[in-house]
Amino acid sequence: MDADQTMRLVYLGVWGTVLISYFLIARTQSIGQSLRQLLLWGLIFVGVAAGYGLWQDVSQQSSVSVTGEGAVVLRAGRNGHFHLGLQVNGTPVDFIIDTGASDLVLSQEDAARVGLDPQNLPYLGQARTANGIVGLARVTLDEVALLHDELEIRDTQVPAFVNEGELDISLLGMGYLRRYARISIEGDRLILER
Known part of the structure; x- marks a missing residue:
């Protein structure tokens, strides 16, 4: 596996982690509302950054x-x-x-x-x-x-x-x-x- 394939797997792994984490946190009732929203916004930020990196990776391929x-x-x-x-x-x-x-x-x-x-x-x-x-x-x-x-x-x-x-x-x-x-x-x- 070359470096490009490894980076694609890392980006996809981050995306998967963000989605799974979002669903888990969104369903958690025991965490305070403010903390829950802070975590959700943090995950959205990480997801957008990973998506941007994946798009750059895909768009820069020969x-x-x-x-x-x-x-x-x-x-x-x-x-x-x-x-x-x-x-x-x-x-x-x-x-x-x-x-x-x-x-x-x-x-x-x-x-x-x-x-x-x-x-x-x-x-x-x-x-x-x-x-x-x-x-x-x-x-x-x-x-x-x-x-x-x-x-x-x-x-x-x-x-x-x-x-x-x-x-x-x-x-x-x-x-x-x-x-x-x-x-x-x-x-x-x-x-x-x-």
């Missing part, structure tokens, strides 16, 4: 849309990165767009989810990363598909690598992005056109 001309438009997430969900061998995989990466690179976890056996791959290649040198295993993915609303972009026999080291999220590097005729970044938007 999003994908398709223009009338068929261009894919990605909006940067609150961390400034572009994320894209693709179907790899029929399995949903979340990627971060990394123009500094040469190729499509799967994490160990994602590789296993798409039907590869990361424990038995030959890690013959190497890559220099911010965390040092890691082993890479070359693989060929049967299909990589971008499916959004009416848009379907499918590529078959896509070369990729599986990272032997720690990798939180799979990387969508230039090896895959070169399949698009145009790639442009305009502010907080990344535009892909075939």
Whole structure:
């Protein structure tokens, strides 16, 4: 579970606690009227703050849309990165767009989810990363598909690598992005056109 998912769970937990507490306090007769109202207003305040935080969290997520001309438009997430969900061998995989990466690179976890056996791959290649040198295993993915609303972009026999080291999220590097005729970044938007 990444930090974004953890924060969403925290916000939802606070909301749940506020609602349950409200109902319990609203039904309590033994607490003085003033204290009861003070507690209720405090819970309302906490609920509004949690709701605002959850809204900020949801509204700042990276999003994908398709223009009338068929261009894919990605909006940067609150961390400034572009994320894209693709179907790899029929399995949903979340990627971060990394123009500094040469190729499509799967994490160990994602590789296993798409039907590869990361424990038995030959890690013959190497890559220099911010965390040092890691082993890479070359693989060929049967299909990589971008499916959004009416848009379907499918590529078959896509070369990729599986990272032997720690990798939180799979990387969508230039090896895959070169399949698009145009790639442009305009502010907080990344535009892909075939």
